Amino acid sequence: MTLDNNYRQDLLVALRLHEISGERVGEVIAEVEAHVAETGEDPVQAFGAPREYARQVAAQLDPATGKPSTAWTMGSSLVVATLTLLGLNLFADGISAGAGEVAYTVRDLVTTLLLLFLAGGGVLVIFRAYAAGVRRAGVIGIGVTAFALIMATEVLGDLLLDDRTSLLAMPRWSAIAAGAVMLLAAAAMLVRAIRRGRVVYPVNRSA
Known part of the structure; x- marks a missing residue:
């Protein structure tokens, strides 16, 4: 069989x-x-x-014997998510800035941090819930809740936070360079994780 x-x-x-x-x-x-x-x-x-x-x-x-600590897993996942999100934002903003500076307001900074927290935390909770045996409906509910909170953050940010006063500004080339470095670092960490996670079946070494 x-x-x-x-x-x-x-x-x-x-x-x-x-x-x-x-x-x-x-x-x-x-x-x-x-x-x-x-x-x-x-x-x-x-x-x-x-x-x-x-x-x-x-x-x-x-x-x-093959299982990293929960703290290491969560920490490395958060680092990858942070580098990817911030790197994409910086790189895309630098490319689209033209000849001007890249400026960030209070709204930009607050909503970016909240997005990182909600998206990264939501993914980790979904994985842990599935691994713990939570039913599919419960896992889907967690995902829907995280998505709703992300959307609510964007809407409330537009309504409540200052989106005019520049809190941080940098030359466009600095944003592009910083974004590229962050994306490369995230890619390197992902490649390392992929190599570690590649399924290797035992072989008959006596053959």
Whole structure:
């Protein structure tokens, strides 16, 4: 008997959401495939639902065996989100500024910080909720709530905050350069995370 592809994919996603290394993900999936092939047993009966089994695997790991700490994961995700958002804003504003300066008002700064907090926090909460076994309707509700708060922030910012007085200004080339550096740094961190998360199946080294 071969492992059902739906179970394999669901288990893969669930393991990734627990920030388990790609090498360990490959080992877990290979173990499940080998058990099913040898015994013919249904994987749900043998290991439980994919998300339940992923939680069991994650609970047995520490940073030395393939799972970084929650604080490290959240911190690195926030850094990537910050660099990406600020980098895009600076680069795009610098390109569109023409020959003038890039200026930011109180509204720009406040709404950007709130957007970063709500978007980054919303994504992290959605991932954690899914990994913890929250039902799909609950996960969708979290996403809708975060999106509604982001929209409300933009509307309230237009109504309540000063969007005329320049609080910070810089030459357009400075904004372009700073934005490019931030985007490159975010890309480097993402490449490192992708390499770490690449699924590596165990091989028969005696062959």
